[in-house]
Amino acid sequence: MNILLVEDEVKLAAFVQKGLQEAGYNVKLESSGSAALETAAADHFDLILLDIMLPGQNGFEVLKNLRKFSIDTPIIFMSALSESDHVIEGLDLGAVDYIKKPFDFEELKARVRNVQRKFGSKRASILKIKDLEIDLIKREVKRADQLIELSKREFSILELLLRNANRVLSKAEITEKIWNFNFDMGSNVIEVHMHQLRKKIDHDFEPKLIETQVGYGYKIVGELTKR
Known part of the structure; x- marks a missing residue:
C-alpha cells in the first residue's frame, strides 16, 4: 500500500x-x-x-x-x-x-x-496503453501478451510514465520521483534505465511508445485505460 x-x-x-x-x-x-x-x-x-x-x-x-x-x-x-x-x-x-x-x-x-x-479492491490495478499492460498488484508487464521482465526501477519508471501519459517528464522529475534525490546534471542514470526500458518494451514491437524530447525528458504516447 x-x-x-x-x-x-x-x-x-x-x-x-x-x-x-x-x-x-x-x-x-x-x-x-x-x-x-x-x-x-x-x-x-x-x-x-x-x-x-x-x-x-x-x-x-x-x-x-x-x-x-x-x-x-x-x-x-x-x-x-x-x-x-x-x-x-x-x-x-x-x-x-x-x-x-x-x-x-x-x-x-x-x-x-x-x-x-x-x-483496496476498488482501485484500478491494471494500466494499459495500446498493447502494453502493467499489473500493479502482480507487478507484471506484458506487451502483445508477452510477459516482460523489468527491474524494480524500470517498473517504477514505466508506471510513472503511464500515469502521466502524453506528458513529457523531465529527467529531474523522474529522478526525484524514482530515486528521491536531486538531479545531477552530470549523471546518465536516467539514460541508462530508459535505454534498458526501451529495449524491453519497444525494440521488438510496433508502434514505439516511448518518445524522447531531446535535452529535456521522456513521455509515453497513447490513450491510457485503467481497470
Missing part, C-alpha cells in the same frame, strides 16, 4: 513515517500543501494522510483541489483542530476519516487498515 503522508511537524512526520514503514507500507512524505498536491497528481497513492494546518495550501484546500483534478485517493485528516465543525467540514469535503491529534499510533494503523479493506 502506497501512502502519502503530509505533515509539517518534523518529529511527528518522522515518527509516523517510520512506524508505517515498519508496518510494511510504502510512505512518501511531504511537508506543505502545494508539494502534496503536486506529488499526489504525479504519483499513485492508495491513501493520503493529510494534516490541515499546512504551509502553502491548507489540508481542506488540498482536498478540494485533488477532487477538482479528479484524483479520488482516499484521505484521512490528521489534525489538532478537534472541534466538531472542523471534523464535519473535513468529512463533508470527502475525507473518509478524521483522527484528532495527539493520537495513539495503533489507532492510526487501525484506521489505515480500515481504508485498505474498504478501498
Whole structure:
C-alpha cells in the first residue's frame, strides 16, 4: 500500500513515517500543501494522510483541489483542530476519516487498515496503453501478451510514465520521483534505465511508445485505460 503522508511537524512526520514503514507500507512524505498536491497528481497513492494546518495550501484546500483534478485517493485528516465543525467540514469535503491529534499510533494503523479493506479492491490495478499492460498488484508487464521482465526501477519508471501519459517528464522529475534525490546534471542514470526500458518494451514491437524530447525528458504516447 502506497501512502502519502503530509505533515509539517518534523518529529511527528518522522515518527509516523517510520512506524508505517515498519508496518510494511510504502510512505512518501511531504511537508506543505502545494508539494502534496503536486506529488499526489504525479504519483499513485492508495491513501493520503493529510494534516490541515499546512504551509502553502491548507489540508481542506488540498482536498478540494485533488477532487477538482479528479484524483479520488482516499484521505484521512490528521489534525489538532478537534472541534466538531472542523471534523464535519473535513468529512463533508470527502475525507473518509478524521483522527484528532495527539493520537495513539495503533489507532492510526487501525484506521489505515480500515481504508485498505474498504478501498483496496476498488482501485484500478491494471494500466494499459495500446498493447502494453502493467499489473500493479502482480507487478507484471506484458506487451502483445508477452510477459516482460523489468527491474524494480524500470517498473517504477514505466508506471510513472503511464500515469502521466502524453506528458513529457523531465529527467529531474523522474529522478526525484524514482530515486528521491536531486538531479545531477552530470549523471546518465536516467539514460541508462530508459535505454534498458526501451529495449524491453519497444525494440521488438510496433508502434514505439516511448518518445524522447531531446535535452529535456521522456513521455509515453497513447490513450491510457485503467481497470
